[in-house]
Amino acid sequence: MASDAPLNAQVNAQANALAHENILEAASEWLKSGRRVALATVVSTWGSSPRPVGSQLAVDDKGAMIGSVSGGCIEGAVVQEALAAIEDGKPRVLDFGVTHEQAWAVGLACGGKVQVYVERME
Numbered sequence: 001m002a003s004d005a006p007l008n009a010q011v012n013a014q015a016n017a018l019a020h021e022n023i024l025e026a027a028s029e030w031l032k033s034g035r036r037v038a039l040a041t042v043v044s045t046w047g048s049s050p051r052p053v054g055s056q057l058a059v060d061d062k063g064a065m066i067g068s069v070s071g072g073c074i075e076g077a078v079v080q081e082a083l084a085a086i087e088d089g090k091p092r093v094l095d096f097g098v099t100h101e102q103a104w105a106v107g108l109a110c111g112g113k114v115q116v117y118v119e120r121m122e
Contacts (some may be wrong), residue, residue, distance in 0.1 A: 050114075
């Protein structure tokens with residue numbers, strides 16, 4: 001019996017690429033309409049991580065968002081930092097992992113590490 005793993009991987013890669021494109025497209029539309037926007041991108045992972053490197057979350061100045069960097073477990077903290085980046089214009093790298101007390105508070109107690117880059121879009 002042949003494995004569907006290669007086909008599933010290809011389908012997942014195509015879905016991730018489409019989702020990534022839709023997030024950037026939406027963020028661009030928000031900017032064109034006068035909204036201020038920040039983009040968060042997963043830049044590295046280790047161990048158990050809910051989303052792969054390259055996953056993105058766009059946040060506008062009112063807190064609206066599209067995409068995901070964690071499937072929910074660190075989203076709240078990332079949104080807060082994205083709003084701060086919109087205000088101060090400073091990019092930042094966020095680290096979440098089991099070695100940080102914050103990881104337990106935001107739901108990464110499963111043993112993973114996620115690093116997220118957040119920047120204001122211009």
